[in-house]
Amino acid sequence: MKKTSSTISLNNVSKEYVLGDGSVFSALSGVSLNIHEGEYSAIVGPSGSGKSTLMHIIGLLDKPTSGKIIIGDRDTAKLSDDQTSKLRNRFVGFVFQQFNLLNKLTIKENVLLPVTYAREKIDFDPEERALFLLEKFGILSKKDSYPNKISGGQQQRVAIARALIMKPQLILADEPTGNLDTKTGNEILKLFEDLNGEGITVLLVTHEPEIAARTRRQIKVLDGKIVEDKK
Amino acid sequence: MKRLLAIYQLLKSALADFRRDKIRTALTSLGIMIGVLSVVLLIALGLGLKNFIEKQFEGLGANLIMIMPGSGISGGLGAGLVGGVEFDEKDVRDLQKIPGLKYVVPMYFRSVTISSADKEVVGYITGVNEEMFLLQNTKINVGELWGKTEVGKKSKVAVLGYTKAEELFTNVNDAIGKTIRIGSLRLKVVGVANKTGDREQDGAAFVPYTTTFGSLNPKKTFWSIYLGVPSDELVMTVSEEAERILLKRYDKDEFSVSQQSEILSTVGQIFGIINIVLVAIGSISLLVGGIGIMNIMYATVTERTREVGIRRAIGATKRDILLQFLTESTMLSIFGGVLGLLLAAGIVLLVQIWFPVALNLIAVVVAIGVSSAIGIFFGVSPAKKAANLSPIEAIRYE
Numbered sequence: 001m002k003k004t005s006s007t008i009s010l011n012n013v014s015k016e017y018v019l020g021d022g023s024v025f026s027a028l029s030g031v032s033l034n035i036h037e038g039e040y041s042a043i044v045g046p047s048g049s050g051k052s053t054l055m056h057i058i059g060l061l062d063k064p065t066s067g068k069i070i071i072g073d074r075d076t077a078k079l080s081d082d083q084t085s086k087l088r089n090r091f092v093g094f095v096f097q098q099f100n101l102l103n104k105l106t107i108k109e110n111v112l113l114p115v116t117y118a119r120e121k122i123d124f125d126p127e128e129r130a131l132f133l134l135e136k137f138g139i140l141s142k143k144d145s146y147p148n149k150i151s152g153g154q155q156q157r158v159a160i161a162r163a164l165i166m167k168p169q170l171i172l173a174d175e176p177t178g179n180l181d182t183k184t185g186n187e188i189l190k191l192f193e194d195l196n197g198e199g200i201t202v203l204l205v206t207h208e209p210e211i212a213a214r215t216r217r218q219i220k221v222l223d224g225k226i227v228e229d230k231k
Numbered sequence: 232m233k234r235l236l237a238i239y240q241l242l243k244s245a246l247a248d249f250r251r252d253k254i255r256t257a258l259t260s261l262g263i264m265i266g267v268l269s270v271v272l273l274i275a276l277g278l279g280l281k282n283f284i285e286k287q288f289e290g291l292g293a294n295l296i297m298i299m300p301g302s303g304i305s306g307g308l309g310a311g312l313v314g315g316v317e318f319d320e321k322d323v324r325d326l327q328k329i330p331g332l333k334y335v336v337p338m339y340f341r342s343v344t345i346s347s348a349d350k351e352v353v354g355y356i357t358g359v360n361e362e363m364f365l366l367q368n369t370k371i372n373v374g375e376l377w378g379k380t381e382v383g384k385k386s387k388v389a390v391l392g393y394t395k396a397e398e399l400f401t402n403v404n405d406a407i408g409k410t411i412r413i414g415s416l417r418l419k420v421v422g423v424a425n426k427t428g429d430r431e432q433d434g435a436a437f438v439p440y441t442t443t444f445g446s447l448n449p450k451k452t453f454w455s456i457y458l459g460v461p462s463d464e465l466v467m468t469v470s471e472e473a474e475r476i477l478l479k480r481y482d483k484d485e486f487s488v489s490q491q492s493e494i495l496s497t498v499g500q501i502f503g504i505i506n507i508v509l510v511a512i513g514s515i516s517l518l519v520g521g522i523g524i525m526n527i528m529y530a531t532v533t534e535r536t537r538e539v540g541i542r543r544a545i546g547a548t549k550r551d552i553l554l555q556f557l558t559e560s561t562m563l564s565i566f567g568g569v570l571g572l573l574l575a576a577g578i579v580l581l582v583q584i585w586f587p588v589a590l591n592l593i594a595v596v597v598a599i600g601v602s603s604a605i606g607i608f609f610g611v612s613p614a615k616k617a618a619n620l621s622p623i624e625a626i627r628y629e
Contacts, residue, residue: 061544062623082548089546100541100626104247109240116237117546162545 007169007201008058009034013067015053015224027053028064028224035170035203040196041217042204050224052174055205059092059172060084089117093163097175099155101147101162107134108143111161118166126165133161137191153184160191164200171195174205189214245559248531256563259527262520263567263605264574267598270513271575271590274597277506279588284498286428286587295366295491296458296470298326298477301484316485317452322477326456329472334362334459339443339452345436346412347399354395355431356413358440358448364390366459367432372396374407374422382439389418393426394433411436415446466490520567521605528560528613539617540626549618556617560610561603568602 015028027050035041035058045051056062057069060076069076071091076084094100101110108130115126134140137157142150147158156176163171173192177185189211196202204215212218220228249256300316323337339358344351361378363369369376369390377388391399391406400406403423411418418438427433444451460469467490474488532539539552547555572595579590 056623059544061626082550085543085546085548085551088544094544096626100537100544102538102541104244104251109243113240113542114545116240117542117548117551166546 007035007037007039007071009070010058011068011070013057013064013069015050015057015062016065026224028057031067031224031226033219033226033229035201037169037201038196038199039217040193040202040215041219042206042212042215043219043221044206044209044212045221046207049221051205051207051221053224054221055172055174055203058170058203059094060088061094085117086119089114089119090166091169093160093166093168093171095156095159095163095171095173095176097178099147099152099159099179101155101158103146103148106144106146107139107150107158110147110158111165114162114166122166124167129165130161133164134158137161151184152180153187156180156184156188157191160188160195164195169201171200171202172205173202175207176204177206177211185211241555241558242562244555245562248535248559249563255527256566259524259563260567260570262523263517263564263602264520264571266513266517266520266605267568267571267602268575268578269516270510270601271572271594271598272578272588273509273513274506274594275575275579275588275590277502277509278591278594279586280505281498281502282589283587284502285495294460294463294466296460296466296473297489297491297494298456298458298473299487299489300454301487316481317450317454318456318486319450319452322480323453323456325476326458326473329458329469329476331460331465332458332469333461334366334457336360336363336366336457336459337440337453338363338455338457339440339448340454341447343413345395345399347409350399352395352398354392355435356443356447357431357435357437358443358453359437360440362459363437363457366457369432369437370425372423372425373404374420376422377439382441385441385444386439387416387418387442388421388438390422390424390437391420392424392433392435392437394430395436396420396423413447416442418442466492517601517605521564521609524560524563524606525609525613527563528556528610529616531559532556532613532617535617536620536625536628539620540622540624540628543620543622544626552620553614553618556614557607557610560614561606564602564606564610565599568598571602572598 010031010033013028013031014026017025017027019025031054043051043054053062057064060069063077071087076087079087102113105113111130111133112126115122131140131143134143137160139150139154139157142154147155150158160171171192176192177188180188192202192204193214202215204211206212217231218228219226220230298318300318318337320337323335326332327335336359339356341356343354343356345354345356346352357363360382361376364376371390372393374390376390377386380386381388389411391411393403396403396406399411400409406420406423409420411420413436418436424432424437440453458469458473460466470488470490477486477488542552542555575598576590579588582588
């Protein structure tokens with residue numbers, strides 16, 4: 001993979017939680033990391049290692065206690081809640097272990113949901129793009145079904161289509177195969193590989209080394225620190 | 232397009248949630264429905280009462296002075312009218328001397344049984360002079376009015392109110408020339424007045440006051456005396472003069488001189504207060520309904536914490552979430568409000584057959600306005616709670 005500009009860079013990022021008894025728990029300490037455009041990488045580590053916290057911070061769902069997160073050339077610490085919402089809408093696409101679709105909306109409406117929160121004019125026809133993505137992932141026939149009526153593998157495809165609808169620069173997937181059987185899981189991973197082949201930056205979070213091994217870069221996290229960054 | 236899509240999504244999302252729990256939606260809206268129903272019905276009742284009372288006075292011109300026994304109407308409805316004096320012909324003659332007076336009408340008034348050849352109905356006998364017809368602007372439907380001559384000759388003639396004529400003769404045209412009996416009096420119907428909407432006018436037999444003298448009115452007295460003046464400016468001076476004249480014969484508290492305009496404004500004031508009280512009572516149920524909505528919205532927010540997290544993750548701002556929940560609480564409330572209004576309208580239409588309740592635009596605007604205001608007011612706090620959820624904690628919520 002050729003090196004281009006950083007999509008996102010973390011500089012000495014720490015995250016601490018104050019626990020119920022007043023003690024401080026450090027989920028991340030002094031993490032620095034650059035994710036480059038077009039990369040296919042995995043954050044890997046056992047549960048409790050801080051990898052999910054890291055992903056949430058990269059995805060702007062959570063704020064670090066200290067350190068900087070630069071997206072493009074903007075320091076996200078200075079952004080308002082509305083501005084980070086906007087970045088989550090346009091810049092990142094999330095894929096979760098639990099799929100996190102809204103059961104009361106149809107498949108197509110789920111895919112289109114981020115469009116309803118877009119603040120700026122969008123340069124594509126959302127409806128057309130939604131149908132295109134559903135077709136690409138082989139679930140076009142389910143467009144009017146509801147999430148609880150389709151299989152887990154299909155739900156995850158819908159979630160990926162939702163993550164892609166706004167043409168984000170980064171796909172963040174948190175244990176995307178965790179709720180799927182091996183066969184379906186492999187199909188989903190294949191899908192991420194294909195997307196990366198099209199130039200989309202993909203960052204997986206997983207506790208399974210075998211899954212991480214399928215990406216081009218493995219960032220190993222342990223006790224809130226990056227212990228290995230293998231390309 | 233995007234804006235429309237957003238509104239469509241908001242409404243659709245709200246509707247989908249309502250459909251998922253129909254019973255809860257119905258019960259939540261029920262509170263507002265009952266609230267709006269009671270407020271609208273109470274307003275309708277208040278307006279109806281007011282219209283009803285005002286209509287009773289409408290036939291009589293505004294430049295009218297009423298002399299009644301007791302403390303009269305202006306002392307509060309129902310407070311007077313009983314006790315006090317009975318006026319006689321001397322009072323009428325004395326009052327006729329007041330300069331600038333247009334009409335002086337002595338009035339004998341009593342509830343009686345009126346019978347025709349084959350029917351018997353309850354109505355009023357109103358013994359007046361011919362000036363009464365000018366004073367209350369009586370329009371004749373068929374036949375003619377009796378005049379001064381008939382008063383002088385104590386003629387046994389009657390002009391029937393429209394309703395009584397209809398009850399007694401079915402076709403009012405058939406009434407002319409027929410004889411009716413009131414007690415021992417036999418009266419010839421010479422005319423039927425037009426329908427006025429006033430129960431006392433439509434239900435009366437108007438006869439010369441002199442005709443009542445006898446078995447019906449042996450003391451030759453009157454229940455009240457009406458004075459008509461040609462202009463507004465004269466109302467007060469004539470009233471004072473009338474009072475001065477009557478004080479020579481009676482004590483101050485034995486009679487009252489009141490003005491039509493004054494009575495109307497007193498009636499208006501009384502019903503204004505009644506209306507406020509009624510609406511205040513109805514508002515309590517609206518308040519309870521609002522608290523019901525707030526309660527349910529808090530439960531909804533907790534139930535849908537994860538949904539909030541998902542929406543925040545894909546780019547919803549706090550404002551988007553706030554709007555989503557406000558839309559729901561407002562829709563719930565308006566839904567209840569419209570149902571309450573429709574139900575109230577149905578009840579009003581039904582009750583109107585017996586009682587003149589009235590619905591007006593104000594009641595409609597109040598119902599819709601108040602219910603949306605309640606939806607917003609009681610929805611704000613739960614919606615704020617949802618909007619301020621931390622995205623990461625919300626999405627992890629099980």
